[in-house]
Amino acid sequence: MDxxxxxxxxxxxxxxxxxxxxASPGRINLIGEHTDYNGxxxxxxxxxxxxxxxxKVNGTDKVRAYSIDLKDYVEFGLNEEDAPKASWARYIFGxxxxxxxxxxxxxxxxxxxxxxxxxxxGMSSSAALESTxxxxxxxxxxxxxxxxxxxxxxxATEHNYCGVNCGIMDQFASVFGKEGSLIRLDCRSLEYKxxxxxxxxxxxxxxxxxxxxxxxxxxxxxxxxxxxxxxAAIRNNNHSEVEFLRDATMDMLKEVKDQxxxxxxxxxxxxxxxxxxxxDVCDALERGDYETVGQKMYETHHGMSKLYExxxxxxxxxxxxxxxxxxxxxxxxxxxxxxxxxxxxxxELHDAFIKEAFASYKEKFGHEPKLYEVVISDGARKLA
Numbered sequence: 001m002d003x004x005x006x007x008x009x010x011x012x013x014x015x016x017x018x019x020x021x022x023a024s025p026g027r028i029n030l031i032g033e034h035t036d037y038n039g040x041x042x043x044x045x046x047x048x049x050x051x052x053x054x055x056k057v058n059g060t061d062k063v064r065a066y067s068i069d070l071k072d073y074v075e076f077g078l079n080e081e082d083a084p085k086a087s088w089a090r091y092i093f094g095x096x097x098x099x100x101x102x103x104x105x106x107x108x109x110x111x112x113x114x115x116x117x118x119x120x121x122g123m124s125s126s127a128a129l130e131s132t133x134x135x136x137x138x139x140x141x142x143x144x145x146x147x148x149x150x151x152x153x154x155x156a157t158e159h160n161y162c163g164v165n166c167g168i169m170d171q172f173a174s175v176f177g178k179e180g181s182l183i184r185l186d187c188r189s190l191e192y193k194x195x196x197x198x199x200x201x202x203x204x205x206x207x208x209x210x211x212x213x214x215x216x217x218x219x220x221x222x223x224x225x226x227x228x229x230x231x232a233a234i235r236n237n238n239h240s241e242v243e244f245l246r247d248a249t250m251d252m253l254k255e256v257k258d259q260x261x262x263x264x265x266x267x268x269x270x271x272x273x274x275x276x277x278x279x280d281v282c283d284a285l286e287r288g289d290y291e292t293v294g295q296k297m298y299e300t301h302h303g304m305s306k307l308y309e310x311x312x313x314x315x316x317x318x319x320x321x322x323x324x325x326x327x328x329x330x331x332x333x334x335x336x337x338x339x340x341x342x343x344x345x346x347x348e349l350h351d352a353f354i355k356e357a358f359a360s361y362k363e364k365f366g367h368e369p370k371l372y373e374v375v376i377s378d379g380a381r382k383l384a
Contacts (some may be wrong), residue, residue, distance in 0.1 A: 002225075003021055003052055005068070005114060006021065006113065006114050007021070009066065009068045009114070010054040010112040013073070013112055014056070014064070014110045016186065017110065018056070019054045020054070020055055020139075020384065021052060021053070021054050021252070022051075022053055022055065022132050022380070023051060023052045023132060023383050024051055024128045024130075024131035024135060024174045024379070024380040025047050025117075025128055025173075025177055025377050025378070025379060025380075026049050026050050026123035026124050026128045026174070027047060027123060027124050027169075027174060027177070028047055028123065028204070028206070028376075029043060029044045029169065029333060029334070029342075030043045030197075030281065030293075030342070031043050031274075031281050031293075031296060031300055032277075033304060033332075033333070033334070033335070033336075034270070034274065034310070034335070035187065035246070035271060035275055035278065036169060037224055037227070038187075038227050038231075038244050038271045039188040039245070040188075040244070040245070040246040040271070040274070040275040040330050041185065041187065041246075041275060042167075042185050042194075043183070043185075043281065043282070044172070044173035045173065045177060045182040045183065045376040045377075046168075046173050046178070046376065046377050046378060047123065047173060047178075047376065048374060048375045048376075048377040049116045049118070049123065049291030049372075049374065050115060050116070050117055050128045050132075050174075050377075051114070051115040051117065051129050051131075052114060052115070052132070052383070053112070053132050053133065054111065054112055054113070055109050055110070055111045055136050055137075055140065056109060056111075057140065060107075061077060061095070062075055062077055062108040063075065063076055063077075063078065063096065063109055063111070064107055064109075064110045064111070065089055065092055065110075065111050065113075066112040066113075068113065068114035069090075069114050069115060069142065070088060072086060072088070076164050077091065078096055078097070078100065078106065080097065080163065082221075083161065087162070091129045091157060091162060092111070093161060094130070094158075094161030094162065095130055095133040095134050095153060095154065095157050096133075096137070097160075097161065098134075098157055098160070099137055099153060102145070102149070102153070104138075104359055105106075105141060105143075106143075109137075109140075110186065113132065113221075115128060116291040118208065118372060121208045121285045121340055121370070122333055122334035123206075123372075124173075124174070126158065126164075126170070127173050127174045130154030130157050130158070130171060130174075131150065131151070131154050131171055131174035131175050131380045132192065132307075134150040134151075134175075135150055135380035135381070136382075137177065138150060141187055147175050149173045149345040150171075150175050150380070151168055151171040151172045151174075153169050154170075154175075155167075156375075164254040165311065167187065168185075168187070169185060169187075171187055172192075173379070174379060174380060176192065177377060178194055178215030178374060178378060179377050180196065180197060181195060181196060181197055182194070182285070182376065183195075184203075184278065186244065188243075194382050195285045196285055197285060199290050201346060201347055202290060202328065202344050203344075203350050204342070204344060204345075204374050204375070204376070205342075205345050205350070205353075205354070205371065205372070205373055206340040206342055206343070206371070206373075207318050207340060207341050207357055207370070207371035208339065208371075209312075209315055209318060209341070210370055211312065211314050211338040212310055212337065212338035214337065218339060219310065219336075223267055226263060226268070227245050227267055227268060227271055229260060229264050230245060230248075230260055230264050230265065231243070231244055231245050231258070231268075233256040233264075234253065234255070234256055237252075237255055239252055240312035240331060245268055245271045245272065246271075248268070248272055250269070250272055250273070251326070253265065253269060253272060266307045269303075269307055270303040270304070270307035270308040272307075273303060274300060277296045277300055280296055284296070290328060290329075291328060293329055293344065294328030294329025294330075295329065297331040297342070298329060298330060300331045301315075301331035301332055304331070304332050305319075305332070307324050310332070310335065310337060311336055311337075312335025312336070312338060314338070314361075314365060315332045315336075315339075317361065317364060318361065318369065319332070321353075321356060321357050321360055322341065322353065322357075323357055324356075325349060325352060325353040325357075326349055326353075327345050327349065327353055328344045328345065328346060329344040330343045332340070340372070354371060355377075358371075
């Protein structure tokens, strides 16, 4: 992330003024997909790609914001009726409004910002933007908001101003990220724990399929319904302690096999196994056992492809290439139906894998995937 570029654009648009500079990262999720709404665990980490913003109080009740990447300028007030039309500006406006709703006193400010989180690749550029401004405004106006509340402010911004009913993981990872660590977040209790992630001799590589299939939102709702149906069947079968599938075992699921559809059974099987895989990966990391981590990633891909059915031909193909090239671990990352695979690759296999993936994928689908190398990094912070 280029701080000097942001500073020069800020200076140009706001007449030689100098503000404070803040940054927040995007994130990856190593394992734990579709577990959040089932009360389970996710396992994200902040990455070395994110958003950088320069900000200075301007003595008015207006926010004057310039998106360097989009070359777009917007002004807006801080009252509910002042919501800007531009979708990017609504993220900043939403953060301001959510802070004000919580009793935070803020004033107008000037800001210019830019990011290097690839858009649409599942690394959560929107959470990086929200977290940058939530962290910055909290710091600048001495509001004393704790980190968890900063993450919730970002999440509420998505819900109330951007029309996305997301979980807390993206904003949480962006605020709480720590270099060399992944974070296991319990989506029910919101308890969290850091685990070491220092894969010496390996690289973390994302291959973007550059496709997004239209099924995503309706399919997501359908799968969520399947999970709730299966959990209710188990609960009603003398297991009153089962609130979410996270509380269930495969034995409990087998007891109700004839009471739910084959489809609901498959969805539940994937979730119950995925909740356990997150715990297995945490144990493996504490031992420094990256081979087991990789094996669990492949198991997740298989489950998402065959049981949860949220993969697609392109992602399965990238996963097969990884397997063929001897890559330690590979899986679809995110909700599915497109986006990236996340790959844990030994250094000595890296170049051959990338070359093979690009050539084979282009031959089959007519275009190359995109490559993103990521390193686990720190969360929201002040840079200058």
